[in-house]
Amino acid sequence: MIERPIAWLIVLLALGSASPAAADAALTWRACPEIEPAVSAATLRCATLRPGHAIAGQPVRLAVARLQARPDRISDHPVIFVPGGPGAPAGLDAAGLADWQRFQQYAGWPRDIVLFDPRSTGQSLPRVACNEGERLAPCRRRLGAATARALSVSAAVRDLHALVEALGQGPAVFWAQSFGAFVVRALAAAYPGDIESLILESPAMHEQGGAAFSARVTQRAVDAVITRCNARLACRLGVPSIRTTLAAWLATLGRAPIEAAWATIPYPSQRLSVAPDTLLTGLLFASYAPDTAPAIAGRLRQALGDTAVLAPLLRPVAALGKTSASHAPAYWSMRCSLAGLRTVAGRSKSAPILDITAYLGPADSSEACRDWPVANKPVLASFHAVSGRLVYGKQDIVTPPDLIETAIVESPALYGVAVAGGGHLPLRDSPCALADIADWLNDEVSARAGKLCSR
Numbered sequence: 001m002i003e004r005p006i007a008w009l010i011v012l013l014a015l016g017s018a019s020p021a022a023a024d025a026a027l028t029w030r031a032c033p034e035i036e037p038a039v040s041a042a043t044l045r046c047a048t049l050r051p052g053h054a055i056a057g058q059p060v061r062l063a064v065a066r067l068q069a070r071p072d073r074i075s076d077h078p079v080i081f082v083p084g085g086p087g088a089p090a091g092l093d094a095a096g097l098a099d100w101q102r103f104q105q106y107a108g109w110p111r112d113i114v115l116f117d118p119r120s121t122g123q124s125l126p127r128v129a130c131n132e133g134e135r136l137a138p139c140r141r142r143l144g145a146a147t148a149r150a151l152s153v154s155a156a157v158r159d160l161h162a163l164v165e166a167l168g169q170g171p172a173v174f175w176a177q178s179f180g181a182f183v184v185r186a187l188a189a190a191y192p193g194d195i196e197s198l199i200l201e202s203p204a205m206h207e208q209g210g211a212a213f214s215a216r217v218t219q220r221a222v223d224a225v226i227t228r229c230n231a232r233l234a235c236r237l238g239v240p241s242i243r244t245t246l247a248a249w250l251a252t253l254g255r256a257p258i259e260a261a262w263a264t265i266p267y268p269s270q271r272l273s274v275a276p277d278t279l280l281t282g283l284l285f286a287s288y289a290p291d292t293a294p295a296i297a298g299r300l301r302q303a304l305g306d307t308a309v310l311a312p313l314l315r316p317v318a319a320l321g322k323t324s325a326s327h328a329p330a331y332w333s334m335r336c337s338l339a340g341l342r343t344v345a346g347r348s349k350s351a352p353i354l355d356i357t358a359y360l361g362p363a364d365s366s367e368a369c370r371d372w373p374v375a376n377k378p379v380l381a382s383f384h385a386v387s388g389r390l391v392y393g394k395q396d397i398v399t400p401p402d403l404i405e406t407a408i409v410e411s412p413a414l415y416g417v418a419v420a421g422g423g424h425l426p427l428r429d430s431p432c433a434l435a436d437i438a439d440w441l442n443d444e445v446s447a448r449a450g451k452l453c454s455r
Contacts, residue, residue: 025162026050032065033094035101042104043068044097049116051162055126055150056143062159063092063123067104067113076169077196078112079441082160084178084204084425086153086334089122090115107434110442111173116163119151120330128329136332137371143329148374151333157186157378164194173388173441175199177425178399182338188381198388199437200414202399202425205407206338215360218280221287221397222246223353228293235294242297243354249300250276250359262311272318274310276359282313287397336369337377387413389440391433393422408450416450430454 032046049062069075083090091099092115104113117124128147130139140148149155160183164172173196176184181203188195229235229242239245257275272278286292302309390411392404401418408416417433419426427433432453440448 025052025166027064027163027166033097035094035098042101043071044101046092046097049159049163049166051159053150053155053158055119055128055147058126060119060150060159061125062119062163063117064163065090065092065097065100065115067100067115069104069110069112074169075110075112077172078114078167078169079109079173079175079199080114080116080160080163082174082176082180082183083118084176084180085121085331086179086182087118087121087328087331088179089117089124092117092123103428107438109434109438113175114163114167114172116159118156118330119159120328130329135371136368139329140332140372145373145375147329148333148336148372149376151330152337152374152376153183153186153334153378154337154376156183156334157190160184160187161191161194164191171196173197173199175201176203177201179204179334182380183334185380185382185386186378188386189379192381195386198386199391200388201391201427202393202396203390203404203407204399205403215357217397217400218284218360219352219356220400221284222280222356224287224395224397225283225293225296226353229297232294235297238294239297239301242300245297245300245304247354249279249303250356253279254359258307260307260310260314262308262315270315270318272314274314276356278314278317279310280356280359281317282310284397285316286313332368332372333374336372337374339369339374383407383411383414386411388415389417389437390414391417391419391427391437393419393424393426395421396424396426398424415448418450418452420452420454422453 027047027049029045029047032044035044045066045068047064047066049064051060051062053060066074066078081090090096100113100115120126120128128143128151130136130143134142160174171194174184174187176198178201181200184195184198184200188198226242226246229239235242253274253276257273257278259271260274261269261271283296286296296313299309299313390404390408392399392401394401396404405416408414417436419430419433422430427437430453432451436451436453
């Protein structure tokens, strides 16, 4: 179970035995799930990739889908999507594929988009899980060191290499979201010939793995909620002092946590013990969208009379506790295979509007990874060594824009696409950014420099 949700959330943002050597990868095309008809010129094709490895004696089978930019032929150098998480699937069930087909029509990219569910996620097999309520250390001992290695970043790199080889359309453009940037940077170090260029969307940084960074990000989220509420007359009048209201909530929960409950028909109701860091985690989730500050402030005010109105802020926290922390060896194996590479600490340069550090625990990724060790540490290519587009939100709290902009300045072949007002993973919400990527893939002269887009 997660006892420090703030730290684990930041680690999340901004896991048997394996064969000692892989056989030749095989890509078998098959029928796609039936999906709702979508207005799209894209031809959807589905496949299963067998990279030639096994987990606990069971062969690895990765679900793959390809959205063709042209219905009559495939393109060379496709765009391969690498989801974040870590341990998040691309979404290759029927509903997810329908969404992807609509996206491809909307984005208008001139290359095929290749999707896959990483090991032990989504539609890929085998699925490896901890038992219900099982803590990290006993789960890791039961599954064994070989399983942890077979779900690590290094294993994900081997799968990406196998996918490029099996597709046979030459080096690919890799579109990596958040934690996925670590995976493609490891691929760039191990198999540079697989990569034509990169689209890095809100890429995760080493700095994001520690408790000090968790505190800074959470502090920024709280400060942003207060500032945005005070900037709107209706919010400022409706919640005269959001700072005082939030401070009172934190102090009250610090003395006596409350229990929140909500119905999940037809399932049993969910209950969650709400301590200060639980509430702060909910605020952090909610602050991903910059325009939610009035709603957050209003709920905190209304909850003084009825704590049930806090439920929308707390449901993502409960979901986090039931997924990543307790039941996803793929998450822990991937995250902990990077533990100890480098962590940068430090406090915020500006004075906080409301200091929340007293309500945060000291846990960080290294604490959990002592219970989930992964032996093989990948080598990561530096941002300086890669080329392509780096898409980021100017209001991103999880992957702060100052980190992104430093990486761009230090990387002569990376060009920034900033989304003004955008939060974490802003690309889909910005037609301007999508069009810039389309122009860049077409090698348009106008797309050879960076760009500032609106949401």
